[in-house]
Amino acid sequence: MTEHNRKLLDSVTEKSGRIQRAPENFLNAVQLVEVAAGRRDFLRAAFMSAAGATAALGNRAALAESQGDPNILTLPEHSKGLGQPVATRGYGSPSVWEKNLQRRESPGLTRVGAAGVSFCPLQGLFGIITPNGLHFERHHQGWWDIDPTKHRFMINGLVKNPKVYTMNDLMRLPSVSRMHFIECGANTGMEWGNVAVPTVQYTHGMLSCCEFTGVPLSVLLEDCGFDKVKGKYLLAEGADGSGMTRTISMERALDDCFVAYAMNGEMLRPENGYPLRLVVPGIQGVSWVKWLRRIEVGDMPYATKDETLHYVDLMPDGMQRQYTSIQECKSVITTPSGGQALLGRGFYNITGLAWSGRGRIKRVDVSIDGGRNWRIARLETPILSKCFTRFNIGWNWQGGPAVLQSRAVDETGYVQPQLNQLRQVRGSRSIYHNNAIQSWQVNGSGEVSNVHVS
Amino acid sequence: MSMFPDRVRCYEAAMAGTIICIGVMSAAFAQSIPLPYTGIGRTATPAEIKAWDIDVRPDFKGLPPGAGSVANGQQIWETKCESCHGTFGESNEVFTPITGGTTPEDRVTGHVEALMRSDFPQRTTLMKLTQLSTLWDYINRAMPWNAPKSLTVDEVYAVTAYILNLGDILPADFVLSDKNIREVQAMLPNRNGMLKFEPLWNIKGSGDVHNTLCMTDCKIDAKTISSLPDFARNAHGNLAEQNRLIGPVQGINTAEVFGDATPAKKAATKVVSTAPDASDLAKKYACVACHATRSKLIGPSYKDISAKYNGDVGASAKLAAKIRIGGAGTWGTTPMPAHAAISDEDLHALAQWSLSGGQ
Numbered sequence: 001m002t003e004h005n006r007k008l009l010d011s012v013t014e015k016s017g018r019i020q021r022a023p024e025n026f027l028n029a030v031q032l033v034e035v036a037a038g039r040r041d042f043l044r045a046a047f048m049s050a051a052g053a054t055a056a057l058g059n060r061a062a063l064a065e066s067q068g069d070p071n072i073l074t075l076p077e078h079s080k081g082l083g084q085p086v087a088t089r090g091y092g093s094p095s096v097w098e099k100n101l102q103r104r105e106s107p108g109l110t111r112v113g114a115a116g117v118s119f120c121p122l123q124g125l126f127g128i129i130t131p132n133g134l135h136f137e138r139h140h141q142g143w144w145d146i147d148p149t150k151h152r153f154m155i156n157g158l159v160k161n162p163k164v165y166t167m168n169d170l171m172r173l174p175s176v177s178r179m180h181f182i183e184c185g186a187n188t189g190m191e192w193g194n195v196a197v198p199t200v201q202y203t204h205g206m207l208s209c210c211e212f213t214g215v216p217l218s219v220l221l222e223d224c225g226f227d228k229v230k231g232k233y234l235l236a237e238g239a240d241g242s243g244m245t246r247t248i249s250m251e252r253a254l255d256d257c258f259v260a261y262a263m264n265g266e267m268l269r270p271e272n273g274y275p276l277r278l279v280v281p282g283i284q285g286v287s288w289v290k291w292l293r294r295i296e297v298g299d300m301p302y303a304t305k306d307e308t309l310h311y312v313d314l315m316p317d318g319m320q321r322q323y324t325s326i327q328e329c330k331s332v333i334t335t336p337s338g339g340q341a342l343l344g345r346g347f348y349n350i351t352g353l354a355w356s357g358r359g360r361i362k363r364v365d366v367s368i369d370g371g372r373n374w375r376i377a378r379l380e381t382p383i384l385s386k387c388f389t390r391f392n393i394g395w396n397w398q399g400g401p402a403v404l405q406s407r408a409v410d411e412t413g414y415v416q417p418q419l420n421q422l423r424q425v426r427g428s429r430s431i432y433h434n435n436a437i438q439s440w441q442v443n444g445s446g447e448v449s450n451v452h453v454s
Numbered sequence: 455m456s457m458f459p460d461r462v463r464c465y466e467a468a469m470a471g472t473i474i475c476i477g478v479m480s481a482a483f484a485q486s487i488p489l490p491y492t493g494i495g496r497t498a499t500p501a502e503i504k505a506w507d508i509d510v511r512p513d514f515k516g517l518p519p520g521a522g523s524v525a526n527g528q529q530i531w532e533t534k535c536e537s538c539h540g541t542f543g544e545s546n547e548v549f550t551p552i553t554g555g556t557t558p559e560d561r562v563t564g565h566v567e568a569l570m571r572s573d574f575p576q577r578t579t580l581m582k583l584t585q586l587s588t589l590w591d592y593i594n595r596a597m598p599w600n601a602p603k604s605l606t607v608d609e610v611y612a613v614t615a616y617i618l619n620l621g622d623i624l625p626a627d628f629v630l631s632d633k634n635i636r637e638v639q640a641m642l643p644n645r646n647g648m649l650k651f652e653p654l655w656n657i658k659g660s661g662d663v664h665n666t667l668c669m670t671d672c673k674i675d676a677k678t679i680s681s682l683p684d685f686a687r688n689a690h691g692n693l694a695e696q697n698r699l700i701g702p703v704q705g706i707n708t709a710e711v712f713g714d715a716t717p718a719k720k721a722a723t724k725v726v727s728t729a730p731d732a733s734d735l736a737k738k739y740a741c742v743a744c745h746a747t748r749s750k751l752i753g754p755s756y757k758d759i760s761a762k763y764n765g766d767v768g769a770s771a772k773l774a775a776k777i778r779i780g781g782a783g784t785w786g787t788t789p790m791p792a793h794a795a796i797s798d799e800d801l802h803a804l805a806q807w808s809l810s811g812g813q
Contacts, residue, residue, distance in 0.1 A: 100695055100705070107689060111548055113737045115599075124698045141599060142738065156503050164502060165495040172494055194680040198690055198708075223491055235509055241602035243595035245509060252657065282657065294506050301650070303512045303585040305592035312582065312648065318570030320582065321651035328654070328661050339693035340703035348702055358657060365669070370676045374669045403676070407665070415665040425663045429572065433654065437665075441678065447706055452680035 094133075100124070103134060106202050109190070114142035117184070119205030122334050122353070127380070128179070128388035130208035132264050137271045138184055138206065138285060140306075141241035146291060148267075148275035151239070153259065157296035160225030167261065167275050173215045173223075176258055178281070179387045181209040181355045183327045185284035185311050188434040192423075195450050199339035203438065203450060204332045209355070209388040212279045214260030217253045221297070231297040235304075236278050239293035245304040246287040247323065248280060250297075256281050256386075259292060281386040282357030283325045284432075286311055316427035329356035329416050330435035331364055331391070331408035342446035345399045350377075354389045356410035361389040363409040368395060370403035370439065370453045371418070377406070402442040403453055419452055510591040514635060517590065521631035522612025524619040530609050531616050534598045537752045537788055538743060543620045546576070547751055548599075548743050553620045555581040560643035561623065569647060580621040584648040586639045590614050600740050600791055732807035735800050739793060747812040754785045756812030763809055774805040 067073060094101075103118035110116040120136040137143070148167045156162035184206035190196040197203055217234075234253050238244035248257065260279045261268060268274040273290025280287045286306055301307070301323060312320040331354035336342055350368075354361045360383055365374040377393040391406065408416045419436035441451040510516040532541075539545050543552035555568045555578045566581045568574040583589055594610045596602045605613070615630035623641055624630070630638060639645065653659035688708040690696075697705030736742050744752035754762075763769035778801060782789035796804070807813075 097699055100697055100699070102696075104691075104696065111546075112740060112743045114740050114743075115549065121696065123696070124701075141596060141602065142740065154498055154502065154506055156498060156507055162498040162503055163495045164498045169494045173491060195682050198682055198687070199693060199696065201696065202690060219491070223495065237506075237509065241596060241599070243508070243602070245591075245595070249655070255657075296507065296509065298511070300511060300513065302509060303588050304509075305588055305596070308585055308588040308648070309579055309582050309592075313651070313654075314569060314577070316570075316572070318565065318567070318647065320569070320584075320648045321654070322584075322648045324651050324654035326654050326657060326659070335701070336703045339706055339708070340697060341706050342703055365667075371674045372670075372672050372676060374672070409667065412660065414661060415667055417663045417665040421665055422663050427572070441681070448703070450682055451678045454675040454677045454679045 094131075101134065103137060104201065106190070106197060115140050117206060119201045120208050122200045122205055122207065122332070123337050123340065125334070128209050128353070128382075128390050129264060130210055132210070132266065132269050132272075135208040135210065135263075135269065135272055136184070136206050139240075139242075139271075140244060143271050144240060144291065145270040146239065146275060151275050151291075151293075153276060153292060154294045155220060155224045155226075155297070156294070157235075157298050158227035158231040159221075159297055160227075163224050165220075170215055170259065170276070171261060173219055175213055176216055177211055177213040177262075178256070178258075178279075179209065179211045179382075179384055180279060180281045181207065181327075181386065181388050182279075182285045182288055183207045183330075183355070183357075185286060185324070185327070185432040188436070188438075189431045191419075191436075191452075192428040192430065192434055195452055198450055200332060200334055200337040200438075203338070206285070207353075207355075209353075210263040211265070212258070212260040213262035214258040214276075214279065217257045217259065217295070220259065220295075221253065224297075226297045230299045233298050233301055235294075235296040235298060235302045236287070236289040236292060237294040237296070238273075238289045239291040244286070244289050244306065245302060246289055247301040247304065247307060248278075248283075248287060252280060252283065282327060282359075284311065284327055287325060311432060313426065313430035313432045315430065321430075324433060327355070327357035328433065328435045329358065329361070329408050329410040329414050330354070331361075331406045331416055332438045333366070333404050333406050333440060336404065336442065336448045337440050338448055338450035340448045342397055342442065342448070344446070345397055348395045348397055349392055350395050350404060351390065351392045352406050354379075354391055354406070354408035355387065356408070356412075356414070357386060358414065359385050359411040361408055362411050362413075364389070364391040365407045365409075366391075366393045367405045367407070368402045371405050371407075371437070374407065397442070397446075399444065399446075401444055403451065404440045404442065404448075405437050407437050420454060508591075508595060510587045510594070512585045512587050514587055514632070517587070517632050517635065518607045519632045520607040520611050521629050521633075522608045522610070522615055523629045524612070524615045524624060524626050526609075527612035527614070527616025527619070530605070530613045533789065534601075534605075534791070535613065537791065538599060543579075543617060550578065551576055552579040552617060554578045556621055556623075556643040558622070561641055564642070564644065564646035566644040566647055569644070580617070580623070581644060582647075583642055584644050584646075586614075586635060586642060589617065590635075598791065599743070600793075732803045733812070735804055736807065736812075739796055739800070739804070741804065744790070745808075745812075752788060753790055756808055756810075759808045760811035769809055770802070770805050773808055774801050777801060777804060777808075 101121040101124040103120060105116060105118050116139065118137040120130060120134055125134070151167055153165045153170060154162070187206040188203055191203055232250050234248040234250060236246050236248055258279050260277055261275055263269070263272060268277060273292065276292045277290045278288050278292050307323060312322050313324050314320050331352060333350055333352035335351050336348065342348065350366055354364045361379065364377045364379065366377045367374045375393060377391040380390040380392065383389050416435060416437055422434065422436050439451050439453045440448050442448050507516070538548040539552050540547070544554055545551060555574065555576060556566055560566045569577070569581060590610060593614060594605065598604065611630045615624055615628055618624040618638065619626060619628065623643065624638065653662050692707060692709040694705040694707040697703070745754070745756060747756050749755055750758070763773070777790070777793055778796070780790045780792035
């Protein structure tokens with residue numbers, strides 16, 4: 001056995017290790033001997049909270065001392081008793097073993113929770129759909145659970161017939177269901193200057209992807225007879241205290257924007273704008289106005305608070321770029337990623353997400369040597385426009401240090417930039433639109449951490 | 455359009471700012487032009503549009519007539535804004551400062567010099583502000599934060615004028631109105647500090663930063679130029695508790711190495727829970743904007759409140775009433791705002807919770 005593997009094993013079987021001992025999840029060597037000797041009294045508690053960690057960790061030395069894995073040799077309660085009846089939980093929730101994956105705040109990022117952010121735990125998610133309860137949150141004046149029978153949606157401005165719609169009206173109209181990512185313009189914003197946060201949840205977690213259902217804006221705008229000559233801009237306005245307002249270009253609106261009432265097969269969650277929000281594919285999340293109450297058709301941009309005082313990108317010459325809305329092509333490896341530790345040498349599946357506000361993902365390359373050499377990753381289907389694309393690539397970890405990176409290319413041919421390329425053009429004070437290649441450093445003991453490399 | 459003369463007239467009237475088209479839109483008219491989606495939605499009434507169409511554009515379209523003096527604005531500021539934004543708009547307790555960082559020279563150039571300096575610590579509202587309409591519109595729709603849309607039109611003018619006075623942009627005897635707002639726009643220190651950036655607005659743009667598709671032996675230094683300092687390892691809480699128990703990797707036990715003592719840990723590992731307990735209520739009603747458990751923010755700490763009323767049997771009811779109506783005098787001259795919208799049940803829970811020191 002190599003020195004490294006021995007260390008890893010020790011960390012599993014003894015207390016001192018750095019790799020997390022999932023509480024009460026597995027047995028140490030002494031306990032395994034006891035199992036083999038038939039003493040099982042202490043096992044009940046352990047098995048009540050058991051998981052197959054021993055086997056999963058490949059604790060071969062310990063196994064060799066016993067007749068086999070106690071998780072196999074000793075039948076668990078769930079194999080010997082009666083389980084719970086149907087509809088025990090009228091609305092199901094995740095396994096109790098999954099409670100580590102939660103939306104979380106980054107300490108000190110904002111001062112008050114009602115004008116704050118909670119980040120999506122990307123490090124533990126699969127595929128391309130974000131579970132509704134884990135969708136990231138960003139509110140400016142707190143969230144509400146609005147009575148849908150009283151919610152109204154108005155279209156006015158440069159229209160022949162300014163109209164009011166109830167939710168009943170909207171849900172009668174022709175609908176579309178589309179999968180799109182939503183990313184806050186400030187996602188990865190804490191990382192412009194230096195490494196600031198430890199895990200992908202905090203570097204990239206103002207990001208989610210759902211299947212949204214609702215009515216195309218083109219249908220609604222036609223229904224109101226919008227001015228096709230002068231109507232170049234829309235103002236979208238929320239019904240919450242902040243009355244969130246954002247300018248949308250008419251071109252975007254007619255292309256693929258819609259007012260959504262559903263996400264992932266159920267109605268929107270209150271934190272995500274129940275009962276109505278705007279979906280603006282490819283555009284930063286702040287434009288996806290929640291609790292949407294009004295759209296005004298106009299002939300100039302509106303310079304609202306969140307497009308004049310915030311969501312403006314400060315350049316080195318002191319000029320602020322306004323209306324920088326598109327979320328350019330970006331990707332990140334979610335496993336292995338910062339704050340995680342590999343469980344020993346051998347095969348790993350490097351997996352991550354890629355997305356572009358300008359269309360489909362064409363290709364993702366992965367490097368394990370900090371960007372010197374690259375291999376093309378396998379893209380999972382579906383590959384949809386302005387939607388997450390999941391990528392995978394195999395890797396045999398030999399125990400040495402590595403720096404993992406992913407680099408996405410979208411259908412326009414745009415290549416995700418390096419951090420130093422971004423900084424050369426935009427400096428490091430712009431807060432918004434950091435779509436740099438992310439680096440995860442793996443050290444000799446398998447610990448992964450967030451680094452910036454040159 | 456020529457097919458529907460009535461509608462065109464109606465639309466033009468709306469454009470001129472008067473919404474008189476509704477009378478023209480008789481039911482008979484609507485029926486004579488079958489829309490593709492019949493029976494869905496209805497025409498908005500003028501009163502409805504007036505109630506909701508509150509936005510003010512950069513060209514000040516939508517700005518209601520009115521006026522407010524700096525002096526009046528100061529009074530409003532001190533009673534309704536100061537508690538969160540500080541006496542001079544300088545506070546960063548609740549949000550970034552509103553004032554500071556602008557100079558008389560900036561008012562000449564129209565581009566704030568401090569924005570060009572990478573060493574300047576803050577970006578205040580007045581440093582960034584390019585459109586006065588933005589400030590007016592936002593205060594009108596969203597402030598005070600805990601009672602949005604409660605100011606009258608004249609109050610919005612007044613408090614806007616006062617903020618500009620705090621920034622040395624308007625003199626103390628100024629009265630801001632719809633008549634002179636354009637002249638004031640021309641005085642903003644950063645009025646020339648913004649450009650519409652097409653490459654990130656237009657979907658067909660190709661961006662401003664470009665990388666190439668090098669595949670082998672690419673030129674890199676491979677030097678780590680930044681990593682998380684050891685003391686910050688646990689600043690986001692124990693990462694072992696933020697990863698799945700099973701899988702190819704596990705979360706690193708960051709608490710084990712550096713101990714549980716990191717103060718930030720508690721905050722971070724407190725998950726966003728949905729269980730409504732009093733601390734959630736305090737978040738929900740934004741009490742946390744002004745009160746903390748141990749330290750004085752704008753209002754007293756819960757610990758101090760608990761100590762002050764220790765043994766006072768009537769304290770709970772008294773405090774509930776105080777939270778409801780707000781006011782100053784017990785702890786200082788800064789008033790607590792009124793909280794009209796809290797249910798009695800929540801109010802009681804919050805009073806109890808305050809008395810328990812925020813436990």
